[in-house]
Amino acid sequence: MKTFLKPPEEYAAWFVSTGYESAPSDCGREGETTDRSLVILSPLDGDLFERDTLLDLSGLKIPFMAGGNSQPFYRWKLNGHPFESHTPTFLWEPVPGTYTLELEGTDRSIRFRVQ
Numbered sequence: 001m002k003t004f005l006k007p008p009e010e011y012a013a014w015f016v017s018t019g020y021e022s023a024p025s026d027c028g029r030e031g032e033t034t035d036r037s038l039v040i041l042s043p044l045d046g047d048l049f050e051r052d053t054l055l056d057l058s059g060l061k062i063p064f065m066a067g068g069n070s071q072p073f074y075r076w077k078l079n080g081h082p083f084e085s086h087t088p089t090f091l092w093e094p095v096p097g098t099y100t101l102e103l104e105g106t107d108r109s110i111r112f113r114v115q
Contacts, residue, residue, distance in 0.1 A: 016070050016088050038068040038105035047112040049094055061091035062114075066103055075104035 004023035007015045016022070042065040043049075049062060066074050066088040074085045078092070078101055094114040101110045 022070060038066055038071070038103060040101060040103050040106060040108075040110050041065040041067040043101070043110060043112045045108075045110045045112070047110075049112065049114045051094065051096070051115060060094060062094050064090040064092055064101060068105075071105075077102040077104075 005015070005020065006023050042063050051060070064076060064085075070088070072086070074088060074090070076083050076085065076090065079099055083090075096114050098113050099111065101112065
């Protein structure tokens with residue numbers, strides 16, 4: 001008999017990144033839903049990221065985080081330009097502008113700005 005940790009949805013991306021074994025899809029309490037559809041956890045819709053010109057920004061990254069079912073790879077689009085990641089978190093180097101972020105398998109997009 002094995003015991004599995006099933007974290008809340010907002011911690012799913014972190015949990016996958018730790019390397020712990022995920023619970024099988026049929027594992028759960030009676031009446032509990034096992035639907036873990038893909039969602040974008042970060043950034044949030046409407047986020048504004050302000051760059052401080054007094055700081056060295058060379059290492060600054062914004063995490064794009066997916067939650068839900070673990071995938072072999074994640075297909076993202078940023079302003080229509082596709083890219084993939086093999087983990088649920090992709091670290092993006094910000095450039096000032098207005099952005100729309102999409103994740104294949106989700107039904108909504110996230111809009112955010114960098115100043």
